[in-house]
Amino acid sequence: MDPITVIAAKRDGGxxxxxQIREVIAGYTSGGxxxxxxxxLLMAIVLNGMGRREIADWTAAMIDSGVRLDLTGLRTVDKxxxxxxxxxxxxxxxxxxxxxxxxVPQLSGRGLGHxxxxxxxxxxxxxxxxxLTVDEMRAQLRExxxxxxxxxxxxxxxxxxxxxxxxxxxxxxxxxxxASSIMSKKIAEGTGALVLDVKVGSGAFMKTYADAAExxxxxxxxxADAGVDTRALLTDMSSPLGRTAGNAxxxxxxxxxxxxxxxxxxxxxxxxxxxxxLDAGGLGEVDVAENLRNGRAMDTWRSMIIAxxxxxxxxxxxxxxxxxxxxxxxxxxxxxxxxxxxEAAWLLGAGRSRPGDAVSYAAxxxxxxxxxxxxxxxxxxxxxxxxxxxxxxxxVERLDDAVQIVAPAARPGPRVLGRV
Ligand code: URA
Numbered sequence: 037m038d039p040i041t042v043i044a045a046k047r048d049g050g051x052x053x054x055x056q057i058r059e060v061i062a063g064y065t066s067g068g069x070x071x072x073x074x075x076x077l078l079m080a081i082v083l084n085g086m087g088r089r090e091i092a093d094w095t096a097a098m099i100d101s102g103v104r105l106d107l108t109g110l111r112t113v114d115k116x117x118x119x120x121x122x123x124x125x126x127x128x129x130x131x132x133x134x135x136x137x138x139x140v141p142q143l144s145g146r147g148l149g150h151x152x153x154x155x156x157x158x159x160x161x162x163x164x165x166x167x168l169t170v171d172e173m174r175a176q177l178r179e180x181x182x183x184x185x186x187x188x189x190x191x192x193x194x195x196x197x198x199x200x201x202x203x204x205x206x207x208x209x210x211x212x213x214x215a216s217s218i219m220s221k222k223i224a225e226g227t228g229a230l231v232l233d234v235k236v237g238s239g240a241f242m243k244t245y246a247d248a249a250e251x252x253x254x255x256x257x258x259x260a261d262a263g264v265d266t267r268a269l270l271t272d273m274s275s276p277l278g279r280t281a282g283n284a285x286x287x288x289x290x291x292x293x294x295x296x297x298x299x300x301x302x303x304x305x306x307x308x309x310x311x312x313x314l315d316a317g318g319l320g321e322v323d324v325a326e327n328l329r330n331g332r333a334m335d336t337w338r339s340m341i342i343a344x345x346x347x348x349x350x351x352x353x354x355x356x357x358x359x360x361x362x363x364x365x366x367x368x369x370x371x372x373x374x375x376x377x378x379e380a381a382w383l384l385g386a387g388r389s390r391p392g393d394a395v396s397y398a399a400x401x402x403x404x405x406x407x408x409x410x411x412x413x414x415x416x417x418x419x420x421x422x423x424x425x426x427x428x429x430x431x432v433e434r435l436d437d438a439v440q441i442v443a444p445a446a447r448p449g450p451r452v453l454g455r456v
Contacts, residue, residue, distance in 0.1 A: 039063065039073040046080035054093045061097035065194045071201055078198070078207040086212035088257065094212065095258050098220035101194035105170060105226040110139040110177055113317035114225065115309055116218055117233040118251070119151040120240055121378035122276035125233065126154045126184060127290035128298075128306050128328075129313075131336035134181030135327045138317040141177055143187040143225050147387040147395070150239070150378035152281065155186055156386070160284035160353055160397035164346030182340040192220045209241055215254040222264070229265040229316035231309055232256070236453060237274030239374025245270065245453065252456040265316050270454040271305060275372045275407050277451070278302040281381040282400015282421065284352040294334040299406070303328075305451045355398035355421035359428050361435060363411040370442030372407055376434055383431040384422040396423045401431075407448040411441055 037059035045052060052060075060077065063069035086094065113133065117123055130140045144166075147153030155166040168176070168185040176183045189196070195217050202208045222230050234252045235242065242248035252268035259266025278299040280289045292298035293306060303325075310324045327333040341348040381387065385396035402419045405411050417439065420431055 037063065039069050039077070043073060043077045043080060046077060046084055049084050051087055052090055052093075057090065057093040058097045058100075061094065061101060061194050065101045065197060074198070075201060075205040075207070078202060078205060078213065081212060082207050082210040088254070091212045091216055091254060092258060092261060095216040095220050095223070098192050098194040098198070098216060099224045102190045102192050102224060104224050105141075105191070107139070107141060107174070107177070107226040107228070110174075111137075111317055112139045112141055112177070112227045113229040113231070113313045114141055114222060114227040115231045115233060115313060116222055118214065118218070118235050118241055120235040120273040120277060121151060121374040121381070122278050122281040122286065123152065123235075124157060124278065124280075124286035124290045125302065125305055125309060127157065127287065128293040128302070128333065128337075129309055130182045130184055131294065131340055132306065132310050132324070132327055132333040133313045133317075134340070135332040135336040136314055136319060136322060138181065138314065138319070139177040140182050140313075141173065141225060141227055142182070142184040143191070143221065144184055145187075150375060150382050150387065152283070152286065152378075152381070152387060154184060156395050156397075157283045157286045158184060158346075160287055161341060161346040161348070162350040164341060164344050166344075168344065176340075176343050180336065180339045180343050182336055183344075184340070185344070187221060187225070192224045195220050211247065211251045211254060214241060215251055215258060219255050219258040219262075223259070223262045227264060229313070230259055230267075231312040231316055232266065232268035233305070233309060234268050234270050235273035236270055237272055237374060239276060239378055240273035249454065249456065256456050267312055267316060268456040269308060269312065269452050270456070271451050272449060272453055273374050275448075276374045276377045276403070277305065279404070279406065280400060280402050281377050282384070282386040283395065283397045285400040285402055285421065287352055294328065294337050296329050301406070301448070301451050308452050353398040356423045357421070357425045357428065359420045359432065360416045361418040361420065361432060362414050363417045363441065364413060365441045366412050367410070367441040367443050369405045369407050369409050369411055370440040372403060373438045376438035377401055377403065380420065380431040380434045380438070383434055384420055384427050385424055398423055399427075401435075
């Protein structure tokens with residue numbers, strides 16, 4: 037296989053054969069295909085797309101670049117979000133679903149850019165560790181039912197390498213590339229069922245409902261072809277979820293949900309996803325909020341944190357500096373831009389610019405009003421938290437046009453917009 041022929045075929049709008057896809061992915065993983073050649077092919081895919089057969093072949097080639105986990109004997113169901121701002125749902129959802137007797141193998145990632153990473157959030161808990169061996173993960177799934185950990189390096193290594201390249205070549209935002217990236221990892225992970233949370237709006241990769249629905253359909257089809265019962269909810273990411281974006285602040289907010297409280301949109305989405313997961317896992321209709329009320333989900337959370345070396349009672353890291361931004365007028369919050377809030381949290385140090393950068397666990401943004409809430413001039417709108425004071429100025433600036441204050445009360449819409 038000559039990579040230039042493959043690039044030219046896609047550049048000219050052609051369809052790649054199964055063989056070409058298999059060889060180009062294997063070649064890139066082993067180093068035979070150069071990064072500049074792969075970047076060129078990725079850009080051709082971004083511009084000209086791929087058909088369903090090509091997406092299935094691309095996904096299969098990425099799965100075959102590594103190992104597949106064997107989780108047989110466990111009743112597994114997993115959730116994956118396409119990424120959003122303030123998206124802490126994995127934290128309450130994993131123990132909630134496990135508390136009903138299912139095994140939830142939540143292999144998660146770290147944040148890059150404006151969307152936060154589940155592992156960064158959990159690492160703000162003293163002692164907690166993300167790196168487990170496959171045997172440790174299996175044992176924890178049997179004993180606790182819930183595990184949130186980093187994917188091992190041998191799981192879809194082609195995707196790991198490709199994702200890093202896409203991130204620096206402007207080739208992330210492509211439905212075929214996102215669908216194959218997510219589904220190769222999920223199928224290789226060995227879960228029996230999967231619920232996807234496909235985000236739509238300013239803080240998401242997919243800005244329109246139509247694009248999000250196309251992505252959801254592509255992923256549901258890839259899952260079904262691999263024998264994984266896959267469903268998707270399309271959910272709103274035009275405003276950030278809950279009241280916090282960052283690391284420790286999101287853990288604290290998740291604990292409120294596990295204690296039966298928390299912001300209503302976080303509870304709404306946690307319950308909606310849990311309902312789908314319990315159904316996909318074969319439990320049918322269950323009163324999903326019950327284990328939030330009776331403390332069972334919290335008990336599973338504590339067991340999950342302890343099993344991974346964490347201390348669930350230890351205080352979370354506190355910031356060295358905080359800064360309050362106040363409202364400039366009276367009215368109601370008409371809009372709160374997810375992208376601006378996510379970027380402000382990132383500028384404060386909650387996220388990283390390059391893989392491997394250290395994050396600040398205490399950094400983040402808290403907003404004191406959600407969409408539809410009344411605001412009054414001079415009252416706190418945002419609290420910004422960081423360890424490095426020099427980061428404050430740009431983060432405050434980024435929030436300058438993040439809100440619209442309107443006269444009539446704007447009613448927040450539902451988080452769940454559709455289902456595939
Ligand atoms: N998440 C992934 O795992 N891959 C993508 O391409 C986008 C989001």
